[in-house]
Amino acid sequence: xxxxxxxxxxxxxxxxxxxxxxxxxxxxxxxxxxxxxxxxxxxxxxxxxxxxxxxxxxxxxxxxxxxxxxxxxxxxxxxxxxxxxxxxxxxxxxxxxxxxxxxxxxxxxxxxxxxxxxxxxxxxxxxxxxxxxxxxxxxxxxxxxxxxxxxxxxxxxxxxxxxxxxxxxxxxxxxxxxxxxxxxxxxxxxxxxxxxxxxxxxxxxxxxxxxxxxxxxxxxxxxxxxxxxxxxxxxxxxxxxxxxxxxxxxxxxxxxxxxxxxxxxxxxxxxxxxxxxxxxxxxxx
Amino acid sequence: xxxxxxxxxxxxxxxxxxxxxxxxxxxxxxxxxxxxxxxxxxxxxxxxxxxxxxxxxxxxxxxxxxxxxxxxxxxxxxxxxxxxxxxxxxxxxxxxxxxxxxxxxxxxxxxxxxxxxxxxxxxxxxxxxxxxxxxxxxxxxxxxxxxxxxxxxxxxxxxxxxxxxxxxxxxxxxxxxxxxxxxxxxxxxxxxxxxxxxxxxxxxxxxxxxxxxxxxxxxxxxxxxxxxxxxxxxxxxxxxxxxxxxxxxxxxxxxxxxxxxxxxxxxxxxxxxxxxxxxxxxxxxxxxxxxxxxxxxxxxxxxxxxxxxxxxxxxxxxxxxxxxxxxxxxxxxxxxxxxxxxxxxxxxxxxxxxxxxxx
Numbered sequence: 001x002x003x004x005x006x007x008x009x010x011x012x013x014x015x016x017x018x019x020x021x022x023x024x025x026x027x028x029x030x031x032x033x034x035x036x037x038x039x040x041x042x043x044x045x046x047x048x049x050x051x052x053x054x055x056x057x058x059x060x061x062x063x064x065x066x067x068x069x070x071x072x073x074x075x076x077x078x079x080x081x082x083x084x085x086x087x088x089x090x091x092x093x094x095x096x097x098x099x100x101x102x103x104x105x106x107x108x109x110x111x112x113x114x115x116x117x118x119x120x121x122x123x124x125x126x127x128x129x130x131x132x133x134x135x136x137x138x139x140x141x142x143x144x145x146x147x148x149x150x151x152x153x154x155x156x157x158x159x160x161x162x163x164x165x166x167x168x169x170x171x172x173x174x175x176x177x178x179x180x181x182x183x184x185x186x187x188x189x190x191x192x193x194x195x196x197x198x199x200x201x202x203x204x205x206x207x208x209x210x211x212x213x214x215x216x217x218x219x220x221x222x223x224x225x226x227x228x229x230x231x232x233x234x235x236x237x238x239x240x241x242x243x244x245x246x247x248x249x250x251x252x253x254x255x256x257x258x259x260x261x262x263x264x265x266x267x268x269x270x271x272x273x274x275x276x277x278x279x280x281x282x283x284x285x
Numbered sequence: 286x287x288x289x290x291x292x293x294x295x296x297x298x299x300x301x302x303x304x305x306x307x308x309x310x311x312x313x314x315x316x317x318x319x320x321x322x323x324x325x326x327x328x329x330x331x332x333x334x335x336x337x338x339x340x341x342x343x344x345x346x347x348x349x350x351x352x353x354x355x356x357x358x359x360x361x362x363x364x365x366x367x368x369x370x371x372x373x374x375x376x377x378x379x380x381x382x383x384x385x386x387x388x389x390x391x392x393x394x395x396x397x398x399x400x401x402x403x404x405x406x407x408x409x410x411x412x413x414x415x416x417x418x419x420x421x422x423x424x425x426x427x428x429x430x431x432x433x434x435x436x437x438x439x440x441x442x443x444x445x446x447x448x449x450x451x452x453x454x455x456x457x458x459x460x461x462x463x464x465x466x467x468x469x470x471x472x473x474x475x476x477x478x479x480x481x482x483x484x485x486x487x488x489x490x491x492x493x494x495x496x497x498x499x500x501x502x503x504x505x506x507x508x509x510x511x512x513x514x515x516x517x518x519x520x521x522x523x524x525x526x527x528x529x530x531x532x533x534x535x536x537x538x539x540x541x542x543x544x545x546x547x548x549x550x551x552x553x554x555x556x557x558x559x560x561x562x563x564x565x566x567x568x569x570x571x572x573x574x575x576x577x578x579x580x581x582x583x584x585x586x587x588x589x590x591x592x593x594x595x596x597x598x599x600x601x602x603x604x605x606x607x608x609x610x611x612x613x614x615x616x617x618x619x620x621x622x623x624x625x626x627x628x629x630x631x632x633x634x635x636x637x638x639x640x641x642x643x644x
Contacts, residue, residue, distance in 0.1 A: 174368060174370065176366045176367075176368055176369075176370035177370050177372065179335075179337050179357075179364070179366070179370065180364070180366065180370040180371075180372075180431075181372075182336075182337065182356070182357045182358060183335065183336075183337075183357045183358060183362070183363065183364050183384070184358065184383050184384035184387055184431075185356075185358030185359075185384055185387045185388055186358075186383075186387055190387065194372075194383070195372055195374075198374040199373060199374055
């Protein structure tokens with residue numbers, strides 16, 4: 001469409017702006033709430049302009065955790081975030097390694113039932129964690145992995161999405177490259193590390209962003225596995241705080257924690273944005 | 286450097302036979318060009334020598350080793366691909382040295398070989414560049430550099446110039462020729478371009494439907510084509526083929542064309558009376574001089590002026606013919622020049638089998 005239609009443009013922009021406001025408002029509210037004292041926040045109407053306590057509240061959330069009357073001293077956000085970070089990074093890195101290797105096997109090797117295995121992997125794309133949660137829990141429990149990082153990470157580490165994406169990418173790599181490597185004397189793993197992985201790095205970056213956020217936002221699985229506070233993730237902890245009945249909510253600190261929980265995924269996206277977009281749109285060959 | 290011997294080499298894909306048994310002996314330092322149209326099996330044959338394609342039957346010997354079951358890396362060959370197949374994320378230097386690094390050569394040795402190859406190919410200034418920052422011709426040179434540094438016994442080229450534009454192709458063709466003279470390494474070169482084939486080859490292999498129709502020097506192949514296929518494939522424009530009936534006659538066998546034109550073949554051609562296909566190259570005609578009796582008369586449909594000479598496309602009787610005459614000879618569309626034929630240099634083929642008839 002080359003023709004310019006100012007009215008359509010204006011409507012389009014207005015719609016986008018409105019949608020942006022709808023998305024951004026709760027986040028704004030969380031930041032505002034984190035910047036007031038609990039007294040200010042309890043007044044009606046709730047203040048919509050920033051207060052002066054943001055730093056203090058977030059610091060308290062980070063190092064002490066929200067104090068809840070009648071509940072044992074809460075876990076500081078620092079530990080929770082560390083747990084989340086361990087989980088998210090392990091899931092992202094693990095998924096990438098496993099998916100790269102399985103895509104490599106599917107594209108470059110001939111073995112019996114290859115297509116069957118590929119379609120089995122592909123079908124699991126349609127099954128979210130929730131569907132297989134009871135058998136998975138049973139297995140993890142039987143292996144004695146409850147309340148461990150391994151238990152948090154391992155069941156989430158296989159990824160059909162990433163396998164599929166890497167498979168598609170590998171299939172666009174020209175056969176001559178494989179043959180040139182064979183003539184150069186590179187064995188399969190040598191070719192994988194020296195040629196395939198460097199070529200896939202933008203896709204790997206994109207996958208890392210997606211999977212990091214997926215791992216960071218996991219709720220249901222840590223809820224089942226991490227009954228010990230030491231293994232709680234930040235998303236889980238916020239959920240628990242909000243749900244605890246009969247408690248005195250220290251809202252500004254909880255909101256401070258929510259803001260903290262937002263930061264790492266935002267950072268990952270912002271820092272890797274360029275790679276992320278490159279990985280999704282461009283195939284460098 | 287080494288001899289390469291193919292003994293009854295065959296390739297089948299399931300029930301489909303792609304190569305029907307090729308026998309060939311390539312001398313040390315020889316430049317062999319395998320030429321043929323798409324799908325004739327020329328690339329498959331090369332890839333079998335490289336070890337990228339399994340051998341269904343027969344033997345391939347490089348040096349004095351049967352290499353049928355030897356990995357490509359251990360065959361002492363190097364290959365240049367049509368699309369260059371450079372590693373996109375490695376610099377020119379890394380691309381060229383990769384194979385040596387894998388073989389565990391020491392750094393100084395690698396440096397020395399890469400520098401030498403870069404010098405031969407004038408790549409010194411490009412060593413730190415990435416392939417995407419190079420032009421097609423430069424990429425092609427890097428691909429050759431990667432082959433040279435390995436100091437292989439045999440170079441294999443798989444249509445290396447097909448992705449270049451016409452001018453660059455001529456230039457690179459000369460460079461390849463020069464390189465071969467300089468290094469003297471046995472080379473096998475696959476192409477569908479007959480000009481490349483004629484100019485580069487010490488000996489030419491013309492492939493047709495999985496068979497080597499003829500193996501010989503470019504002159505042999507051009508002057509003594511073994512089959513109608515070879516005659517039609519090598520030479521541009523293609524050789525003219527006309528059916529004729531040959532009978533003994535005074536002064537030489539008489540060949541009667543379909544339209545009744547009679548050509549007297551050289552007296553020493555000793556062929557039994559029968560129906561044959563006569564092959565005449567466009568340049569074996571000349572315009573009849575004034576007063577001279579033409580052998581045949583061409584009704585020209587289209588005259589193509591090429592600058593150096595003119596191609597007359599037309600018909601003799603019902604047979605299509607192309608004739609090459611000097612430029613500016615005054616013939617144009619719809620003219621009817623009389624032509625004289627250099628009968629002694631025409632070719633007689635068996636109509637059934639397409640094989641050359643010895644005369």
